[in-house]
Amino acid sequence: MILTGTLITAALILLGIVLVLVLIQNFLIVVPPNRVLVISGRSRRTEEGDTVGYRVIRGGRAFRIPVLEKVSWMDLxxxxxxxxxxxxxxxxxxxxxxxxxxxxxxxxxxxxxxxxxxxxxxxxxxxxxxxxxxxxxxxxxxxxxxxxxxxxxxxxxxxxxxxxxxxxxxxxxxxxxxxxxxxxxxxxxxGYLNAIGRRKAAEVLKEARIAEAERNAEATQAEAQALQRSQVAQAISQQAILEEQNKLEVRRTELNAIQLSRQNEAAVQSELAKVRATQNFEQEQAALEAALRQKRAEAQRQARMVEAQQNAEAAEVEAQARQRATIAQTTAQQAILERENQLRVRKAELEAIAAARENEAKVSAERARVVAEQQLEQERVILNQKRLEADVVAPARARREAELLAAQAAAAPIIEEGRAKAEAVRLMAEAFRQAGPEGERAYVLNMLPGIVEQFAAAVQGMQIDKLTVIDSGNGQATKSAVQTLPANIISMVEQVENATGVNLLSFLQNTGKPQGNGASAVQPSGPGSVKPDASFGG
The missing domain is CATH 3.30.479.30 (Band 7 domain)
Incomplete structure (x- = not known):
């Protein structure tokens, strides 16, 4: 019994929880951001002090009281x-x-x-x-x-x-x-807006015509000026080329003269160095020979003195004297050999100095020649650049200016023709506006032959050899066939009215009647009739 009571109590609690959840689900309303919840049924006072029978919830959630309140939605x-x-x-x-x-x-x-x-x-x-x-x-x-x-x-x-x-x-x-x-x-x-557009287009074309004439004149003048500038530039370029060629020839002559002068100077310096070296060699050789002769004379003198002393001395001293004479002679020969060696060394040094001077002169001459050739090549490059400027660049620039002016001149007639057409349309529209109803009738009557020609062109290629009318026995077939032509004409007029909005019959009926202002109807075939086709055709 205790277990059964416990189960019943738990079941009742669970049932109560379920009922509470169901009630919450049914009476708790969640409002999305794109909708407005309107709960009506109870009165409330607004912020302005008015009393209304509903409340509004924008987003969030709200509870409604069952039976007493009604829920409505508004989509945002x-x-x-x-x-x-x-x-x-x-x-x-x-x-x-x-x-x-x-x-x-x-x-x-x-x-x-x-x-x-x-x-x-x-x-x-x-x-x-x-x-x-x-x-x-x-x-x-x-x-x-x-x-x-x-x-x-x-x-x-x-x-x-x-x-x-x-x-x-x-x-x-x-x-x-x-x-x-x-x-x-x-x-x-x-067609009011289209008419405004055509009028503005006509004004633009008119301005284009005027601008075309002005551009043609300017183009012709500019072309002549460009041709003149091109000829002047070409003449100036040719003159500059001749001047540069003359300067180049003068400079080449100067450089050749400088090169020849430096070569001559180098040759003179080389010869002068050779002469100086030869003179120094001869002077030193003469000095060495003089010193050698002096040494020989001194040796002979000493030898004679020794010999004289030997003769004066005793026989025992004779051997010593000969020995001393031999020593002195050997010393003199050694001194001579040393002087000869010094002479050969000095001669070699002088020859080396002369060869170095000669090489320096050759190097200076070669350097002068290379510098002269470099300057000549630079001036030749400058001359080629100026010749290219005169032969290619200046004519190309002149041709470009001439082609630009020719293109402007070619475009100008087209623009001016459009302006003329626009002016013709404007003048025609102004004439129709001033003429009033008379101008409108004249326009329609002038257009009528063209409309009839268009209808006739549709059957122009049709050839009828024979027309057979079959009577059904009442004798009315021929009469019906004859009456078909007026009916077809009236049908054509109605088609024109449906296509253009113009009632030709009314215009034709009113053409011969006098107007309220006393003006007579405009005749389409008179010399003053307006011909819009010709005007629109340019």
Whole structure:
């Protein structure tokens, strides 16, 4: 019994926990960041002091009281809108067709969120999209009425800003936030914007014509100046080349003279060194010979003295005297040999000095020749550079300037022709504008032969040899065949009206009637009739 009671108690506790979790799961609501939770059923006071019967939770979680409170959701994600209006009359009465795209969403800020809750709570998203689209299209028409077609087409940023400013009040009242608004396309059925574009293109072509004529004149003048500059530059270059050639010849002559002078000077120095060496050698040789003769004379004198002494002395001294004479003679011979050796050494030294002087002279002459050749080669390189400048660079520069001027001259007629066409179109449009309805009728009547020719060209190659009318027995076949021609003509006129928007029958009926201002109808075949085909053809 105790175990059974314990199990029952545990089961009841577990059941209670499960019930609590189920209740929490059902009554605890988690709000994602892209949605707004609206719990209605109990009154509360707002910060402004108003009493409302709901509370709003943006993100987080909240508990709802069962039975007493109801849960609703509002989606904060973007709503893309495709705005397209037709026959929106702009300033000046020109109907326009405008296509734009916008991105809107429920505004999550107060008081716009309260406005959105009051208007769109539990409303299908498609209905919200339609309401916002209709409101923005109405604002778009209102802004278009305050701007000209040129302002709308040229300054779309200003147009979009004006539209956002116009729609902001209505969007705040609805609780909607306008994230982006972009104008995709602006067009008109009557061709007003195309006419403006053609007029501006005509003005540009006119300016191009004028500029072409001016550029042609400038190109011709510049070409003549370039040719003149080229000829002058070529003449100056030729003169400079001749001057440099003359300078080169003069310099070559000077260098040859310097080289020859240095070679002669080196030869003179070499000969002078040889002569000096020979003189020194002869002088030293003469001095050595004189010293040798003096030594010989001194030796002979001493020998004679010794001999005289020997004769005077006794016989025992004779041997000693001979010995001393022999020694003296040997000493003299040795001195002579030493002097001869010194003479040969000095002669060799002098010959070496003379050879060195001669080599130095040759080296100086070779160095002078090499320096002269280097200077001559440098001047030859400078001359070749100047010849290349005159023969290749200067003519190439002149040809480039001439080709540039020729290209400008070739482009100028095309530009000026376009300007002339534009001016013709402008003059024709001005004439039609001044003529009023009469000019319009004249234009249509002048265009009518061309339209008929185009229709006739479609069946120009068709050849009918025989036309057979088959009667069904009532006798009306021929009558029906005859009545087909007027019906075909009327059908052709209706096709022209559908293609161009011009009612030819009305124009033909009004052509012969007098106008309210007393002017007669314009005749298409008269000498003053306007021929737009010729004008458009340039």
């Amino acid at each position: 994600t973007t709503i893309p809108l495709d705005l397209s209006i037709e026959n929106a009359y702009s300033k000046g009465g020109i109907p326009l067709k405008i296509h734009a795209v916008a991105n809107v969403k429920i505004n999550a800020q107060e008081p716009q969120l309260s406005n959105a809750i009051e208007r769109f709570l539990d409303v299908p998203r498609e209905n919200v999209t339609n309401i916002v689209r209709d409101t923005l299209e109405g604002n778009l028409r209102g802004v278009v009425a305050t701007l000209t077609p040129e302002e709308i087409n040229e300054d779309r940023l200003r147009f979009a800003e004006a539209l956002i400013e116009e729609a902001e009040h209505d969007m705040n009242n609805l609780g909607i936030k306008l994230d982006t608004l972009k104008i995709q396309n602006v067009s008109d059925v009557g």
